Amino acid sequence: MEKYEGSCACGTIRYFFEGEPINSAFCYCKECQVHTGSDKWFVLWVPKDKFSLTKGSPSSFTRKGDSGENVNYQFCGACGTTLCAEITAGDFYSVAASTLAGNKNLSPKMAIYTASAPSWAVFPEGVPKFAALPPDFSA
Ligand SMILES: [Zn+2]
Ligand SMILES: [Zn+2]
Known part of the structure; x- marks a missing residue:
């Protein structure tokens, strides 16, 4: 099974998971823009x-997701890198591929929350775009 390891910029926080992720996405929601300083996460x-x-x-920060359930961001208190967000509505972690x-050799399978994308956003070619989440996912 494929093994994945990652860390924040300063190396204080490390994580591990194995097996294929159940999804990979560019998320263009406003919160992700603010967290990443970019058009997407x-x-x-x-x-x-x-x-x-x-x-x-990690330090954590909680906000309510669209579902009304908590989204718990985990970030390094020393360097500020956001490593992942626990999506309680979906029972999974959104892990930052950048870490x-x-x-x-990963690539996004979909672009989500594109309705919230800034005017200067860049979208990947040949990847389905969803204004929010695809109909068969809920988080
Ligand atoms: Zn750090
Ligand atoms: Zn997002």
Whole structure:
């Protein structure tokens, strides 16, 4: 099974998961723009029972998602890197692909929350776009 490891910029927080992510997406929602300082966040959806922190204790920040359920961001209190967000409505973590070690040859399967994208957003070619979430996902 494929193994994935990652860390924040300063290395204080490390995590691990194995197995293919259940989804990979560019998320263009406003919150992701603010968290990343970019037009989007490249996230991998990893089932909660597959994901574990292996070093350090992240700080957290909670907001209500569209579903009304909590989204718990985990970030490094030292360097500020957002590593992942626990999506309680979906029982998975949105893991920041940018924090993975090595090059895993990943690509997004979909663009989500494109209705919230800024006018200067860049969209990937040949990837389905959804104004919010695709109809068969809920988070
Ligand atoms: Zn750090
Ligand atoms: Zn988002």
